[in-house]
Amino acid sequence: MARIDYCDTSKSNERTKEILGKNRNANLFRMMAHSPSYFEQYCRLGGAIRHRGELDPVVRELAIIRTGILCEAPYEIVAHKRIGKNIGVTDEQNEALENWEAAACFNEVQRAALAFTDEIIRLRRPSDATFKAIAAKLTPAALVELQLAVGFYIMTSKFLETFDIDMQPVEQVV
Template sequence: MARIDYCDTSKSNERTREILGKNRNANIFRMMAHSPSYFEQYCRLGGAIRNKGELDPVVRELAITRTGILCEAPYEIVAHKRIGRNVGVTDEQNAALEDWKSATCFNETQRAALAFTDEIVAMRRPTDATFKAIATKLTPAALVELQLSVGFYIMTSKFLETFEIDMQPVSEVV
């Protein structure tokens, strides 16, 4: 059960209700709706991460799901395994994300991105070797997008866990 009540959206402004409607009134967004201006900007950046840029969507979703795993955020893991499947992440890859280093289902770019993700989450910054490995595989724009995706979903995972956002049926998770 969430640590505070979800926003009473009947009292929300029209823009907040519109954004909630576009996002299936998911629990994470109903909690964020307590702060309409932050909520709107969060959704703008999240939309850019998921729908714009040049980073391969499979690489992005593998990194986001791995971030959720490392941050121990089940809501995030469930949501992004589903989103990943919709962009081409295989069931085998989703299943292997807990122990990706021993898995054979990831290509070199995906492995470099997962190592980069692990170090961003666990350390102050990635090592030079890890940074160079991914930088040789991605354009500068895609590399920036990967880092910002991981950072954004660290924040999202921490938000979910701080407020103990309730899981939703898989069909409803955003």
């Protein structure tokens, strides 16, 4: 059960209600709606990360799911495994993300992105070797997008866990 009540969206402004409707009134967003201005900007950046840019969507989703795993955020893992599957992440890849280093189902770019993700979360910063490996495979724009996606979903995972956001049926999780 969430640590505080979800926002009473019947009292929300029209823009907040509109954004909530576009996001299926998911519990994550119902909690964020307590701060309408932050909520709107969060959704704007999240939309850019997920729908704009040049980073391969499969690479992005693998990194996001791995971020959820390392941040121990089940809501995030469930949501993005579903999203990933819809854009080309295989069931085998979804299952292998816990122990991706031992799995053969990831290509070189995906493996470099997962190593980069792991080090962003586990270390102060990625090692030079890990950074060079992913930088050799991505454009500067895609590299920036990957780092921002991981950072954004670290924040999201920590938000979910801080407020103990309740899971929802898979078809409703965003």
